[in-house]
Amino acid sequence: MGGGLVNSIFMSALTAGLIALSHGPVLAKSGDAEKGEGIYQKRCLQCHGEEGDGLGPAAERLNPPPRDFTLGLYKIQSSAFDADLPNDEDLFRMISDGMPGTAMPGWSDLLSEQDIWDVIATVKAFAELEGEPERQVDYGTQVKSSPESIAAGKKLFLADDQCSECHGVEGKGDAIKKLKNDNGERTWPRNLTKPWTFRASNDPKDIFTRITVGIPTTQMPSFADPKSKKKLSIEERWHVANYVASLAKTEKTVRSDNTVIQAARIEGELPASPDDPVWDSAPPSTFFMVPQIVGKERFFKAANDTISVRSLYTDKMIALHLEWDDRTKSIPGDDKARTIADEELTEDAIAVQFPMKISAGMEKPYFLMGDAAKPVNLWRWSSGTTQMPESVSILDAMGINDQQARDGDGGLSAKGAYKDGTWRVVLTRSRKTETTDKDLQFEEGRFIPIAFFAWDGSNSEAGSRHAMSTWYWLLLKPSTGAKPMIVAIVVALLIGGILVWWGRSATARREGMTP
Ligand code: HEC
Numbered sequence: 001m002g003g004g005l006v007n008s009i010f011m012s013a014l015t016a017g018l019i020a021l022s023h024g025p026v027l028a029k030s031g032d033a034e035k036g037e038g039i040y041q042k043r044c045l046q047c048h049g050e051e052g053d054g055l056g057p058a059a060e061r062l063n064p065p066p067r068d069f070t071l072g073l074y075k076i077q078s079s080a081f082d083a084d085l086p087n088d089e090d091l092f093r094m095i096s097d098g099m100p101g102t103a104m105p106g107w108s109d110l111l112s113e114q115d116i117w118d119v120i121a122t123v124k125a126f127a128e129l130e131g132e133p134e135r136q137v138d139y140g141t142q143v144k145s146s147p148e149s150i151a152a153g154k155k156l157f158l159a160d161d162q163c164s165e166c167h168g169v170e171g172k173g174d175a176i177k178k179l180k181n182d183n184g185e186r187t188w189p190r191n192l193t194k195p196w197t198f199r200a201s202n203d204p205k206d207i208f209t210r211i212t213v214g215i216p217t218t219q220m221p222s223f224a225d226p227k228s229k230k231k232l233s234i235e236e237r238w239h240v241a242n243y244v245a246s247l248a249k250t251e252k253t254v255r256s257d258n259t260v261i262q263a264a265r266i267e268g269e270l271p272a273s274p275d276d277p278v279w280d281s282a283p284p285s286t287f288f289m290v291p292q293i294v295g296k297e298r299f300f301k302a303a304n305d306t307i308s309v310r311s312l313y314t315d316k317m318i319a320l321h322l323e324w325d326d327r328t329k330s331i332p333g334d335d336k337a338r339t340i341a342d343e344e345l346t347e348d349a350i351a352v353q354f355p356m357k358i359s360a361g362m363e364k365p366y367f368l369m370g371d372a373a374k375p376v377n378l379w380r381w382s383s384g385t386t387q388m389p390e391s392v393s394i395l396d397a398m399g400i401n402d403q404q405a406r407d408g409d410g411g412l413s414a415k416g417a418y419k420d421g422t423w424r425v426v427l428t429r430s431r432k433t434e435t436t437d438k439d440l441q442f443e444e445g446r447f448i449p450i451a452f453f454a455w456d457g458s459n460s461e462a463g464s465r466h467a468m469s470t471w472y473w474l475l476l477k478p479s480t481g482a483k484p485m486i487v488a489i490v491v492a493l494l495i496g497g498i499l500v501w502w503g504r505s506a507t508a509r510r511e512g513m514t515p
């Protein structure tokens with residue numbers, strides 16, 4: 001049941017980033033609003049509403065909400081910033097490819113090109129829009145990306161806080177103030193290091209277009225408006241676009257083929273501080289997280305969608321370094337945090353999930369906090385309040401509604417640090433504990449199931465409202481000295497396997513001979 005659903009959500013999260021770029025040549029352009037009506041009723045109404053007002057039955061749960069077509073305003077526009085409407089090609093592209101990071105799906109698989117032109121006519125009719133805009137974006141001469149152009153772009157990005165005012169100095173979208181769109185709905189500036197959340201794409205030409213036009217209906221301004229204080233020349237806009245495009249190239253990119261966190265063995269003490277440079281020696285593994293929509297109280301609007309994990313261990317101890325982008329440092333009691341938070345402000349939190357025991361058949365517990373047959377441990381860290389420091393606890397769970405917090409910290413220690421839109425937290429525990437019936441014991445060379453949960457306290461995330469990952473693996477890579485041992489085990493397993501096979505086929509041969 002839930003597993004299949006969640007898998008398909010993970011798959012769409014994985015592909016969401018890839019579909020945005022595929023827009024080929026577009027031909028016929030004569031849309032028929034009457035023909036489009038049927039398509040609209042069948043495919044669009046549930047979100048955009050019978051009257052095109054964005055109030056369809058599914059709208060309530062969606063963030064951002066579906067567009068209200070009666071206003072005739074659109075986000076993705078390649079006509080000039082002061083044009084009244086986008087080009088029909090812009091609408092075609094958004095309907096055909098969808099809008100990544102939102103519920104707006106791409107329709108190119110279900111609708112023909114003519115269907116899409118027809119439904120564009122229907123959509124435009126809701127606001128009585130006709131014709132096409134005359135003034136277009138002036139691209140001048142594109143400045144190719146180069147280290148010099150990227151450096152120039154970075155300067156402009158930070159100068160007078162032009163972009164960093166909303167997008168943060170690292171581009172993580174860690175807003176310094178509460179932003180609302182023209183409808184009064186809460187909006188968040190984009191995390192520019194995550195191109196899979198861009199409505200259009202992070203191709204420099206697309207970014208140039210957004211900087212030039214702005215994103216109508218939101219606070220993302222136009223930098224080509226001569227009347228605005230925020231103004232950049234065409235050449236400057238190309239530099240900024242090249243810089244923004246470069247932000248996506250980080251070592252913390254999700255690679256779907258990477259499902260194993262490789263923990264390296266080191267001598268001496270494990271680094272307790274998340275900013276210790278020793279952590280740079282451990283390669284990060286980055287995974288997608290999705291909103292928790294399986295448990296009883298479903299939640300669709302999780303703020304965080306990836307987590308990067310590193311791990312190191314010693315003879316006795318194991319440490320996990322968790323890093324995730326969070327636009328807000330949520331510290332209840334803090335006045336500034338209060339002004340940016342969505343509704344009620346709670347602590348930010350993260351939890352790592354392990355099975356209590358690894359079963360002989362390697363079956364993993366139910367991913368959403370286990371069940372009675374296969375309970376899990378949750379190592380949970382919370383960011384603290386102005387009255388209370390950060391804290392950590394171990395929970396024993398047999399399902400989302402059955403979590404027991406242990407007294408004290410259960411031998412777990414933690415240290416967190418927040419900077420420029422990113423939390424970094426180190427969790428440390430002994431590899432072995434006395435309560436072997438309740439705690440996972442961390443052995444070398446073993447594939448250990450591991451999963452993650454995250455709560456953004458400024459986005460009303462608490463209890464079962466959170467983001468989560470599916471199961472991945474943690475592997476304590478044996479140090480070189482231990483390799484012969486592993487090889488010996490593998491050889492023993494192989495020989496064992498051959499013996500079993502030989503034994504079975506011998507039995508089969510004997511049975512075959514019996515009349
Ligand atoms: C599952 C819900 C859902 C369905 C179904 C859906 N949309 Fe959307 N649509 C959205 C959301 C949400 C947005 C707003 C995204 C944003 O603001 O970033 C949107 C935005 C749009 C936009 C605005 C593009 C822009 O540049 O601002 C257009 C046009 C659009 N949808 C057309 C359609 C058409 C046509 C259909 C049917 C073929 C359709 N949508 C079906 C959810 C949906």
Ligand code: HEC
Nearest residue numbers: 162163166187188189190198199200201210215218219220
């Ligand atoms: C006043 C706040 C503000 C400023 C200043 C600002 N932005 Fe934005 N930006 C936003 C918001 C809000 C969004 C998200 C809009 C939405 O909801 O779709 C956004 C979205 C974007 C996107 C995403 C485009 C896409 O396809 O989804 C890019 C790229 C971007 N901004 C770049 C910039 C750059 C570069 C600058 C400086 C030259 C800048 N922004 C200045 C608020 C701002």
